Amino acid sequence: MTAPGSRPGDNSWVQGAVEHALAPSYQAHTATLRGVVRQRLVTRALLAHLPTPPGRILDVGGGEGTQAAALARLGYEVTICDPDPAMLRQADERLSAGDAAVRDRITLVCGDGHDAASLVGGGWDGVLCHGVLMYLTDPAALLRVLAEVTGAGGVISVVGKNGTALALRAGLQGRWHDTLSLLDEEPHAAGTATEIGNLGVRSRGDDPRQIQDLLAAAGTEPLAWYGIRMFTAHLGDTPPGPDLDTVVEAEWRAGERDPYRGVARLFHLIHQRRP
Ligand SMILES: C[S@@+](CC[C@H](N)C(=O)[O-])C[C@H]1O[C@@H](n2cnc3c(N)ncnc32)[C@H](O)[C@@H]1O
Incomplete structure (x- = not known):
């Protein structure tokens, strides 16, 4: 792991929150049905495009x-660039406890994604940015960096919180006051509305169409837009059960098509860097 890079600046409030709150709760989230479904859907979509x-x-x-x-x-060969040393420590511990050949193919770099060009250079075949935009005050600058460090013809994969359907999960959970205030906010919500998510950290939703436009302006073409989690986003800490494969298949099929992907909890955009 390299020495921590630091970049205070616009989103320093977020980094503070991420460093202190996200690492412990995110590990628990990753083991839930919601967490497993999310990661499996993302891998499946990536393999269709990488x-x-x-x-x-x-x-x-x-x-x-x-x-x-x-x-x-x-x-x-995967390089992780992340500003949170606690997250990277968790990555190192988990990976080191597993297959050594897999660990050897992963490099951990501590630093802010905005500095990726100087930290890890360019020409990447694929650049992923999953579950990060929601913690930034303005996603545009990071999206430009993602495009900049992707090689010509390379793939960019962005997962973010769908700011156009924030009320759905609260309603399915029976949190009716939250549902009403999110419905009030929704017409103006994408890109501005924030909520305290399940991980206990304030985060923002984006309109996937606006993120597509920002990526296109940064020199990329859209390849695909998937929705992640229509049927399981409200299930809290429910662990995966024996029907996991069937759940993933149902989420995958719905996530490929309208109207489901439009109301999914997360969007997954795949773009290609123009040559
Ligand atoms: C919710 S976790 C997502 C982890 C992983 N990408 C996934 O999808 O499972 C958000 C991650 O974004 C990182 N992060 C926050 N701000 C960042 C920034 N400016 N540049 C790069 N990573 C950032 C956090 O440290 C944290 O590890």
């Missing part, structure tokens, strides 16, 4: 390394 392994993948905000491990197991 070049076949081996290839060099940069995971900006890769956290405790679930996606990096899934890709490294398939033969990709």
Whole structure:
């Protein structure tokens, strides 16, 4: 792991919150049905678009390394660039307890994604940024960096919170006051509304169409838009059960199509860097 890079600035309030609150709760979240469904859907979508392994993948905000491990197991060389040393420690511990060949294919770099060009260089075959935008005050600058460090023809994968359907989960959970205030906010919500999410950290939703536009303006073409979690987002800490494969299949099929993907909890955008 490299020495921590630091970049105070616009989103320093977020980094403070992420460092102190996210690492312990995120590990618990990753083991829930919601967490497992999310990671499996993301891997499945990536494999439909990434070049076949081996290839060099940069995971900006890769956290405790679930996606990096899934890709490294398939033969990709993955570098995680994340500003939170606690997340990277978790990644290191988990990966070091597993298959040594997989661990050897993963590099951990401590630093802010905005500084990725100077920290890890460019020309990547795939650049991932999953579950990060919601913690930034303005996603545009990071999206430009993602495009900048992706090689010509390379794939960019962005997962974010769907700011156009924030009320759905609160309603399904029977949190009616929250539902009403989110419905009031929704017409103006994408890009501005914040809520305290399940991880106990304030986060923001984005309109996937606006993120697509920002990525296009940064020099990329859209390849796909998937929805993540229509049927399981409200299930709290429910663990995965014996029907996990069937649940994932149902979420996958719904996430590929309208109207489901439009009301999914998360959006998953795949773009390609223009040559
Ligand atoms: C919710 S976790 C997501 C982890 C992983 N990408 C996933 O999808 O499971 C958010 C991660 O974003 C990282 N993060 C927050 N701000 C960042 C920034 N400016 N650049 C890169 N990573 C950032 C946090 O440290 C944390 O590891």
